Amino acid sequence: MENLELFLNIFIIFCIFVIGTLFGSFFTLAIYRIPRKEDIVKTRSYCPNCKHNLGFFDLIPVLSYIFHLGKCKYCKKPISPRYILIELFNGVAFVLMYFLLGYTVKFLALVLVYVTLFLIIGSNIMQNNMTEAEKIEVQNKSKKKGVFLVELLAAVILFTVLMVVSYSIIRNYSPKSQETLARSNAIYLAVKAMEVSKACDYKDLISYTDQYTIDGVSYMVDVTVQKQSDLDFDKLDLISNIYVNVSYMLNDQPKNFEINTIKINDMNI
Numbered sequence: 080m081e082n083l084e085l086f087l088n089i090f091i092i093f094c095i096f097v098i099g100t101l102f103g104s105f106f107t108l109a110i111y112r113i114p115r116k117e118d119i120v121k122t123r124s125y126c127p128n129c130k131h132n133l134g135f136f137d138l139i140p141v142l143s144y145i146f147h148l149g150k151c152k153y154c155k156k157p158i159s160p161r162y163i164l165i166e167l168f169n170g171v172a173f174v175l176m177y178f179l180l181g182y183t184v185k186f187l188a189l190v191l192v193y194v195t196l197f198l199i200i201g202s203n204i205m206q207n208n209m210t211e212a213e214k215i216e217v218q219n220k221s222k223k224k225g226v227f228l229v230e231l232l233a234a235v236i237l238f239t240v241l242m243v244v245s246y247s248i249i250r251n252y253s254p255k256s257q258e259t260l261a262r263s264n265a266i267y268l269a270v271k272a273m274e275v276s277k278a279c280d281y282k283d284l285i286s287y288t289d290q291y292t293i294d295g296v297s298y299m300v301d302v303t304v305q306k307q308s309d310l311d312f313d314k315l316d317l318i319s320n321i322y323v324n325v326s327y328m329l330n331d332q333p334k335n336f337e338i339n340t341i342k343i344n345d346m347n348i
């Protein structure tokens with residue numbers, strides 16, 4: 080089980096790294112095209128030298144660059160190491176952000192801010208690196224305003240969708256989060272049963288068993304009331320004698336969460 084968890088953690092980190100390099104690959108394209116007022120969503124990637132359209136296997140981050148020894152497959156002109164460096168940098172940056180915040184909503188928010196800043200700063204740097212001829216060409220090319228913002232917005236929306244999709248995939252398929260979710264459901268059911276019992280009059284207070292199914296997991300809620308005597312009791316006796324046990328099966332393993340009002344036992348979790 081621990082080996083599996085380790086394997087999954089490594090797998091998730093690898094996925095985050097790959098997502099980072101994909102972002103990096105997009106960044107190299109976007110920061111080149113945005114200052115040149117070129118479309119970044121519809122137009123296919125092409126070699127800046129021979130303008131040959133790039134195929135699927137030319138677009139694999141990091142690997143395509145290494146495989147073709149940093150040269151364009153079609154015209155053999157060396158490709159700027161900027162491409163592989165930005166891809167690797169972003170792979171590492173995403174893993175670091177993941178280590179910092181885990182796969183949480185905060186992580187998504189940080190990624191969003193990071194993507195926006197990277198595009199703005201990167202585009203500015205690339206704009207400053209443009210030759211005078213290129214700058215003049217761009218100036219003559221288009222007088223339409225706001226193209227930068229529109230395309231930036233399109234890029235951010237595109238990647239928000241990508242992140243949300245990968246986020247939900249990783250969240251749903253990670254056994255760790257499944258376990259956390261099942262456990263918090265068990266705690267919720269236990270606390271609810273306890274609160275209901277505490278609110279009962281002493282004469283109505285009974286032991287009972289209930290069953291709930293949440294997200295495909297069945298929870299047995301056992302409420303056990305150990306009544307001492309009908310005559311001699313006070314409020315403290317009442318609340319210290321309610322026991323709630325929630326048991327459930329997760330990945331063929333029995334789990335349970337048990338509470339009484341005085342002490343809380345957390346077993347097998």
Ligand SMILES: [Zn+2]
Nearest residue numbers: 126129151154
């Ligand atoms: Zn080329």
